[in-house]
Amino acid sequence: MGYPNLVLGIGELSDNQLPQIHLPQELSFIRNAPFDVDFSQYITDLDTPYSQLGISVTCAGEQFPLTIEYPGTGEPFSAGQLTVRFSSLETYAFSKQMTLRVRDYASGYEVSATFTLTQLEEFNALARTDMYCELTGETVQFYDITRGNPNYWLWDFGDGNTSTLQHPSHMYAYAGTYDVSLTLGHSIAQETDSITYPALITMAGTAVPTEDIPDTWDIAGSPWNIFAEIVIDDEDEVTIDEGVVVNIITPDQMVIRGRMAATNVTFQSPQEGVKWGGLKFEGSHQRNPSELIGCTFQDAILPLDIQAASPLISQTTIARDDLGETALRIVGASGVQIYDLEISGYGNAILISNNGSSSATPTLGNIRVRNSSQTSRNGSWGVKISGNVHIEDMEVEDFDTGIDIDSGEYAATPTLGNIRVRNSSQTSRDSSIGIYLYNLERVKLEDVEIEDYDTGLWIAASGDNHAVSTPTLGNIRVRNSSQTS
Known part of the structure; x- marks a missing residue:
């Protein structure tokens, strides 16, 4: 207009x-x-x-x-x-x-x-919506675009609900295809008209409520759609069936304090360019035995945030279509076990900080971490460790610093074996470090390959700690394949 x-x-x-x-x-x-x-x-x-x-x-x-x-x-x-x-x-x-x-x-x-x-002389009722095929639980906006000056409206959304607003919004609670009708008129002119749009709205999946969360998310209800923060409480248990897609349309984290069991489940945002919060596991490692097997996390802000909890995570892929910050964060006393994990598209992939706690040690095996960005590597790190951890079989590729280990004031004993750290870039090697060890009393590195970093292995200690820092290194190979740097 x-x-x-x-x-x-x-x-x-x-x-x-x-x-x-x-x-x-x-x-x-x-x-x-x-x-x-x-x-x-x-x-x-x-x-x-x-x-x-x-x-x-x-x-x-x-x-x-x-x-x-x-x-x-x-x-x-x-x-x-x-x-x-x-x-x-x-x-x-x-x-x-x-x-x-x-x-x-x-x-x-x-x-x-x-x-x-x-x-x-008469009304010709006309309506529109910008949303035709949406996720169950999402709010749909409707507009009356009729010429003239009607002063009353009656919308029928096809699911038993109505509205008398001129431009109403409505949330469909169940999947299906819905007819929508609009009746309008002017009370003084005694003129009215109506129009029906058959099969105007198609809703897919099942909306997850913020309270009374279902115990089982089955494939028949997939995709399961989350629009606000939900919390799985201490005594609750949620099982997500194999093949289910979980759409999360909120930057809030999904908090798991009880138990979640998921196999071959995809967690994602259905909206292009919109990131979702991720999963946050909370609670003691004795009573939070969640299991995620074969799951995929796509375009999350912080896909896995493990706070003093001990889930089992294996055969999992974490990816992002642009450069995110942290993909996996493990904080506090956590006996988490993570095997067969692939991470790509995050500038700072894995952060482990447990203050040297000996009550529970994270265990990671067969981990692949890669920064796919060719332009945003400055200041990035693949794995940053402050505290105890046991890592076996890890590949870290294309970060400014591959692995950064700093025990700080804690008497931590991180153990890493069969580690490969590589920088494939031909242009971003200045000041890059393969593995950086700082203030470590008892770190153990065994069977390590470092390739194409400006500094392959850097060991440092503060003035108070250098006398007691005794890292143990075995079978270390450092190589620069570049012909120009």
Whole structure:
């Protein structure tokens, strides 16, 4: 819908800004009913209040059969009076070219714009929505786009629910295909019309409620759709059947304090470019035996956040289509076991910080971590460890720092074996470090390959710790394959 150009009328320019008019090309109303238009919705004035504006509406050519009135004052250009009533005693359809003039009494300016005013013989109901095939649990917005000035509406959403708003929104609780109908009219004109759109809305999957979360998410209800933060409490257990897709449309994390069992499940955001929060495991390692086997995490902010919990995670893939921050975070006393894990698309892939706790040690095996970005490697690290961990069989590729281990003030004994750290980039090796060891009393590295880093292995200690730092290294191979650096 276009807008006519403004026309400057009388007045001399000063520091006061001109009012701006933004009229639609047409305003329309039904026969046998007065049509009140509040023109303030179409006028913008940055430095003059509406109380100092007045308006006049005139008709180009013969005004008959149109009547123009100014409720309240009865006179055009009355300060603060911005409503006009249009009416006609005739019942046939007609259109008139109209001019709206706006006078700014603070400056003496007057501006004008034109529009078409149309009287309709009848309504032709018309509706639209921007959403036709959506996820169950998602809110659908509907719009009445009927010409004219109806003053009542009745929407039927096809699932037993209705609305009397002009532009309602509605959430469908169950999957299916729904007819939508709109009935509207004008009570004074006694004119009405309706329209039905067969199979307008198709909803897919099952909405996960924030309370009374189902114990089983089965394949028949897939995809299971989450729109707000949900918490699986201590005594609760959720089983997700093999092959289920879980759509998460919220940046909030899904918190698991009880038990989750999932096999070959895909966790994702269904909306392109929108990231979801990830899974957060909380609780002691004795009572949180969650198991995730063969799962895929796509485009999460922090896919796996393990806080003093001990789930078993294996055969899992974590990926992101742009460069994320951290893919896996393990914090606190955690006996988590992670095997056969692949991570790509994250600048800082794995963070382990358990303050040197000896009550539970994370165990990781057969881990593949890769930074796929060719341009955003500065400051990135593949694995950062502060505390105890046991890692066996790990490949880390294309990070500014491959592995960073710092025990800090804690007497930690991280153990790493069969480790391969590689930088495949030919252009981003300056100041890069394969493995960085700092303040380590008893770190153990066995069977390590480091390739194509500016510094392959860096061992450092602070002044207080260098005398007691005794890292153990065995079978270490460091190589630079570059012909130019």
